[in-house]
Amino acid sequence: MSGKPTQYTAAHRNHTGNGADLTVPASAPPPPDWSDLAELSPGTLLADNRYRLIEQVGYDASCQAQLWRAKDTALGRDVALTVLVGYRTDGQMVTKARRVLERCMHAASFHCVGVARVLDVLSSSHGVDHPEHVLGVVVAEWTHGSRLGELLRDGPLPADNAARLLQTLAAAVETAHHVGLVLGVDHPERIRVTAQGELRFAFPGSRAEATTTEDVRGLGAVLYFLLTGRWPLRQGQETLPAAPLAADGSVLPPRALRPTVPHELSNVAVKALAGPESVINTGNIRTAAALLPVLERAADAGSPTQNLMRETPARGNTDSLWRTQDIPKDKASKRKLRIGVAVLAAATLIVVAWIGFQLVSFFSGDGGSGARPQFDVGAPSSNSAGQQETESEPELGSGPVEVTGATEWQPAGQQLDSPDRAAHVLDGDPATEWRTAEYNAPFDADNALKPGVGLILSLDQVTQLTSVTIDSPSAGGRVEVRALPSASPGSPEDGELIGVADLTDGATEVAFDEASQPTQHVLLWVTGIVPLDNGRHQTTIREVAVEGLLPQ
Template sequence: MTQVGEGQEADEVAPAMTTPGAPTLGEILAERYELAEHINNDGAGRQVWRGVDVILRRPVAVVLRYPGGDPAMEMLQAAVAASRVIHPNLVGVYDAIDEGERAYVVREWVDGDSLREMVVDGPLDPARSTSIAHAIAGAVAAVHATGMLHGNVHPGTVLAGDDGRIVLADARADSADTPETDVRAIGGILYFALTGHWPHAEAPLANGSQPTGRPPLPDAVRDASGAIAAPRQVRAGVPAYLDDLTMDLLDGKLALPSSDVLAAELGRLDAAVEEEYLDVAGPLRFTSAPDGLGDQPRATRRKITAGIAGLLAIAAAGLFFGISALADSGDPTDAGTDTPATIATPGTSSDGGGETSPARNPEKITLEAGQVRVVDPDGTRTELDGVAAVVDGDANTGWDTESYDGRGDFGGLKRGMGILIDLRQPREVTSVQVVLSTPGASAELLAGPGDPGSSAAGDNQIIDTYSTRIGEPFAKHDGTTMTFSAFQPDQQHQYLLVWITELPGSGNGKFKIGVQEITVEAR
């Protein structure tokens, strides 16, 4: 039973048991927590005990170090921060106490094994590995949503309870940690579960020794140049999509998704792990090729942003458009006549003659850079550049807002920001699809009478006059693709505004969004 994390090591070894403040078996701390069994020591100068809360009569884990005071400050601060995050895949923190001679954190006791113990008899199967990574990504996303970091995602901090829960314990971030280090560590968890090897270096203690009571984790299998071998090269039976996902997360040259995007993708894979299509359609919602995988090099596949969810949305929209086209072509009951209706198709006419009638099916409008601009009525107008990338046909590129502190409503500084689309002539629009960089944004689509010009006054006039809302707004949308298709038949629009009212969190208390691509279809 490993009840404490081992990812980050401090520069000191655990103090000797004769040091003042050393705990003893049966001792009751704070007149409440009885020490029942010494479990282990870790490399951060701490001991882990199984204890009992004598008031509530429940088992607890007591993580204790001595002396207290300044040397224990990081541990106590991390515990206080972790206690504010409630999530089913995070270990609950109950108490944090500094007595001077010693300090201790009291948290949930988990009956079960750590991930490092689970793979002693061999690596886990792909389904179990995916499920564990999904749980840990969800826990990390919950931590990041508060603006905090975990900093200690490691096989020793991932605990599998006998009740089936997977929980993450022992947050211990320092100044070197970032949201990306947490996300990359989730890739390490996947790699370890699939192979039994840890792809990240384990730091020794300052004296060069390993932490007390445990050997280092086995290093990843590497080639002569030091490059990590992919899971499929280490063992058989790892699906291609899971192999790609793992190596993407470990590749320092690739941009990482945010923790919430990764959690959503792992949730999709976890729920559909038995589906055969994953082996073909793979790998990630945020790294799927638009034209199928084909024979593209693996590195190329990783960099292309679209996804299975997006394709499904497009398919659903296509069904809607097809129904609309049939309805527009005529219905004998609507005409009030017994004459059968004829559907116009390319190469035929609705009156039975040989002349070709224009098709009523929606078609994509090719937008140019001069047809889009940023609307920023409340800002300093420093975020106007780069918007042409939203209509360049490449979802890898896009326009980004700046990062805002503290709140998703642009830090309380703005009513919102948007992108104005000028179709150059009135069109019968059927859909507007917006691809975003991450889930969690709120946005709506508005229509208005014109473009008064790119200025603060002009942008304020747009906000005052664009009163036609197309369909319902998206509130904290759980995907990266928003499709607005509730256009009135036969109604034409030239000017449309994608108006963003709330930004998703990007870690460290920051909020921002990227608009990757905008697609307009019309008849």
């Protein structure tokens, strides 16, 4: 697909970019269309032939950015490219592109579950060979899954599912704002749904003038879309249906479109969408932290069974599961099932007949010669040995597991301690560290402020863990290691306790029972903090390494 935006008409009215809730006149000029300016196509090579374009998956008209899936020919992996296009003779365009690239360079050290990691930032002014009209390229991890719009092909989600999906992305926005970064989550093409059913900001490289307020409005827009199937912001309406407006120009609340949406969730979506200059709403949501408790309450309102169910009012079917991959047509699926059953039945009959023939031949012998089949019980033949080797499963052995991100976590309502330091436990530098805040009392005291502080480690794949090694100077500290079912637990008890580390001064290894469940998210739940010279208590972690069962 080209990702090329359509022309805006009166039907595409919505919020203005400055945050005020106003109606855009029908005569307003459309935004500039640079979607095909660079004349890029699948197979094009960028950055001195390192990245080969595979598929254009979107276009962000607000900053003239084409969004591509590409292949890193040097490392043989898929990557996400944000390609900034424009005229190199236009000083204003070049300046904006430079500011976008500078922002991305600052974000390169940011690691969070809900954000694709920036791998490289390429500018044409630094000797990189780009095609004409390409002003720069942001390279990020490729997020496997589907586009945001594909999630709602069968209709809006139940309220608890929508809230649960948004939690990871909202936590990522809050963490980024804590360290002074603006993500730019206000365009739907930049957000993807992972194979694990989580929302992820997949294409870094937001507008040069983007602010934290627009990130919060973007969260409100995503929530509005999940609840209604309509997109309430101007940027993004070239690919998704626009939200309807009230007579005063404000967006209709989700509850007005779907009465089953809880009042609190509908209200918070509208308040997050209303910018700081809006006079239509009061008590507007200004931070992602203010949004998270509401999302948690809405997510907890659904039962475990309802968590997997999606609402499909058009079909009246409440038993279908929502998925992030294509769903085959019913008739084709049934036909394939019938063929598969028939083939399996025929194969079974052939095997049974062959076994019967062999048994009869063995016990009754050949009537003409009286010879019986001879079996060599010695070494297997080369053919049988080769077949056994082919059919055997790959041997597994313990080895280092790649940890793609570390994020500080607290139960809802608890203040984070050092979220900007969480990535230090993965940087390979013992001189950098993550630490809890200093507390007047240990976590197990009667007057403790909280029961613990957590770090969530995200692995590159679901893995059977064998050990975790924690390098810490806090001898006497205590850390519980828990395998989480998702990156957004409601409490530490949501994860399976697979080990406990009683820290020493240096590296402490915690080995796990092989019966522990495979996981992609690990919680290091600090339950023991040690006394400091000033009479307070704190625990510090310098580095963390994870090992698991991997194919050898």
